[in-house]
Amino acid sequence: MNTRNSLVFCLVMTICCIYASRFAQAAVVTFQQGDGGSFSDTDATYLEERAPTTNYGTDGVVKLEEEYRTSTHLLFTGLIGYFDILGDSAGQIPSGSTINSATLSLKVADDGRGNAELHQMLTSWDEDTIAWDALGNASPNPFNPTTGDPLNDGGGTPGVDYYAAVVASQILDTDESTYDFDIASALQGWVDGTSNNYGFYIIQQNSNHAQIYSDDAANLADRPLLTVDFTPPVPAAVPEPSALLLATFGLIGIVIFGRRRKR
Numbered sequence: 311m312n313t314r315n316s317l318v319f320c321l322v323m324t325i326c327c328i329y330a331s332r333f334a335q336a337a338v339v340t341f342q343q344g345d346g347g348s349f350s351d352t353d354a355t356y357l358e359e360r361a362p363t364t365n366y367g368t369d370g371v372v373k374l375e376e377e378y379r380t381s382t383h384l385l386f387t388g389l390i391g392y393f394d395i396l397g398d399s400a401g402q403i404p405s406g407s408t409i410n411s412a413t414l415s416l417k418v419a420d421d422g423r424g425n426a427e428l429h430q431m432l433t434s435w436d437e438d439t440i441a442w443d444a445l446g447n448a449s450p451n452p453f454n455p456t457t458g459d460p461l462n463d464g465g466g467t468p469g470v471d472y473y474a475a476v477v478a479s480q481i482l483d484t485d486e487s488t489y490d491f492d493i494a495s496a497l498q499g500w501v502d503g504t505s506n507n508y509g510f511y512i513i514q515q516n517s518n519h520a521q522i523y524s525d526d527a528a529n530l531a532d533r534p535l536l537t538v539d540f541t542p543p544v545p546a547a548v549p550e551p552s553a554l555l556l557a558t559f560g561l562i563g564i565v566i567f568g569r570r571r572k573r
Contacts, residue, residue: 336410339401341392341536343525349394349402352525352534353437353509359385362443362462370528371419371521374426374482374514384519385448387466389435390414391509392536396500406543407501412494414478414510415535416522423483424516429472430496431508445471472511482520497538 343352355367356374360382366373377384398404414428435444441464442448448465468474478491499505514520523532 336539336541338537338539339395339403340538341395342530343533344530347401348399349397350392351394352390352392352536353435354388354390354524354526354534355437355440356386356388357440357442357445357465359383359442359448359462359465361441362464363441365439365441367437367440368526370524370526372512372524374422374424374512374520374522375517376424376513376515377517384517385465386519388512388522389431389437389440389509390416390512390524390534391431391435391437391507393507393509395536395538396507403497403501403538403540404542405501405503408541408543409494409498409501410539410541412492412497412536412538412540414491414493415488415537416491417488417527417532417534418482418485418520419523419527419532420519420521421483421485421487422514422516422518422520424481424514424518424520425479426482426489426512426514426520426522427479428477428491428493429468429475429511429513430477430499430505431472431511432469432506433471434506434508466511477510482514482522501540 341347341350341352343350353367354372355365355369356372358364358366358373372388372390373386374388375384375386394402396403396405403409416426433445442462443464445464446467447463448467466472477493477496480489480491482489493510496505496510500507523534525533527533
């Protein structure tokens with residue numbers, strides 16, 4: 311291959327490599343407490359109306375229940391969050407990415423046979439300190455619907471502590487089974503910056519007690535697992551195709567014209 315052809319070949323290959331870099335490849339990342347990942351730290355706990363100042367951040371399960379009684383109510387709501395998953399480090403999800411799919415997999419320790427709903431949190435919380443009375447008045451009803459007696463203040467208020475809209479829901483009806491919640495819409499909002507990553511609020515609208523394994527479960531495989539398939543944004547520094555095309559033809563023309571003038 312002569313010098314001119316070698317130069318042309320190198321130029322073409324360089325342009326091809328630049329063009330290829332414009333098409334970002336999809337990636338799949340997983341986050342599960344204890345899996346060795348740098349950003350897999352998981353927060354999961356629950357709130358109990360009967361114990362409004364008690365923190366359950368180290369329990370191996372998250373308890374869920376909604377049962378109003380004439381005396382002692384059984385109200386448990388859950389919280390779960392992955393607060394380190396966004397960023398520009400390897401293993402994180404960059405801002406501006408396209409979320410192709412995102413699944414939160416929760417394993418049931420004790421089925422409640424009720425509909426578990428995930429809502430995005432509107433406020434930040436700390437797994438090590440959060441308790442029932444740290445949030446606004448309980449919902450969906452801050453009073454016992456049977457007697458009208460007020461509950462302990464706290465537990466969470468839609469529109470204040472969490473979004474009223476349901477992100478995803480599943481009926482938890484089988485012990486030791488894993489249920490997948492589609493949370494792609496929530497993650498897309500986080501990477502777009504239209505909402506904050508404060509994790510999720512979990513309600514089970516059923517009087518039967520349910521438990522899901524938390525990040526402190528003894529077996530790693532039982533802990534909440536987040537799986538995200540995403541496509542990172544195209545690097546802003548890469549030139550537009552029209553500019554690259556003009557530059558390519560210009561450089562090739564210079565090489566060819568220069569060779570001809572030397573003959």
